[in-house]
Amino acid sequence: MIVTKQISSSVVFAATFVLLLLCLLGCEVWAQFEPNRECFCKLQGIIDDCRCTAESIDDFNNYEVFPILQKLLTRDFFRFYK
Structure with a gap:
């Protein structure tokens, strides 16, 4: 006996939205770590703590x-964290 449930459209929409958001954020983070790219933005000036x-x-x-x-x-x- 197979039991099936119908998923409401709002749950499907919310899940789709979350997956899309995670994909977009993942692309932004991955773009920061491309080869031959410097780590951070350019800051200037003296640091007070050192x-x-x-x-x-x-x-x-x-x-x-x-x-x-x-x-x-x-x-x-x-290799599993890329």
Whole structure:
């Protein structure tokens, strides 16, 4: 004996809307991490909490940390999270 239920149109509409929203947000996040793209927007000026500038931290993130993270993300452990 097979039991079937009818799903109301409002539930289908809500589920479709949520899936569409998740797809759009996923595309936005994925676009931020394209290869050869710098990590963050360009900030300028001195940082009050330490003796460095926003440019020096930005350079460190883009040229030291970001390539290491990209290599790490190509490892087998992270293949399920892409």
